[in-house]
Amino acid sequence: xxxxxxxxxxxxxxxxxxxxxxxxxxxxxxxxxxxxxxxxxxxxxxxxxxxxxxxxxxxxxxxxxxxxxxxxxxxxxxxxxxxxxxxxxxxxxxxxxxxxxxxxxxxxxxxxxxxxxxxxxxxxxx
Numbered sequence: 001x002x003x004x005x006x007x008x009x010x011x012x013x014x015x016x017x018x019x020x021x022x023x024x025x026x027x028x029x030x031x032x033x034x035x036x037x038x039x040x041x042x043x044x045x046x047x048x049x050x051x052x053x054x055x056x057x058x059x060x061x062x063x064x065x066x067x068x069x070x071x072x073x074x075x076x077x078x079x080x081x082x083x084x085x086x087x088x089x090x091x092x093x094x095x096x097x098x099x100x101x102x103x104x105x106x107x108x109x110x111x112x113x114x115x116x117x118x119x120x121x122x123x124x125x126x
Contacts, residue, residue, distance in 0.1 A: 017104070021064055024063055024064050024067060025062075025063075025064055027063070028062060028063040028064070029046050029049060029050075032049050032050070032053055033049055036049065036052055036053070068113045068116075071109070071110065071113060072110065072113055072114055075110050089106075089107065
């Protein structure tokens with residue numbers, strides 16, 4: 001399964017909501033089940049599927065970890081250069097805010113992802 005090629009289709013480039021994270025995990029588990037030949041009527045847990053993959057091929061980086069890592073790499077690339085994307089990311093929008101709980105911004109996501117230290121295992125490809 002070509003994980004790198006599937007990423008642009010799965011995740012919007014500018015943000016990732018909790019719903020998107022759940023969909024990515026569901027997609028990955030569905031693909032792993034198909035690769036292992038586990039059918040829906042067998043009622044195997046996701047933990048069982050992940051353990052079976054780990055026992056066959058060793059520890060793997062999850063698709064969600066890969067997405068978060070790529071987002072942080074892109075953020076670092078943009079911050080190091082003087083470009084329009086950097087200007088837009090560092091600027092603040094004018095106007096008032098809506099009532100209720102504030103939506104999580106892209107920068108909030110980056111701060112949260114960088115605090116979790118997403119790193120691949122030693123034997124996995126970058």
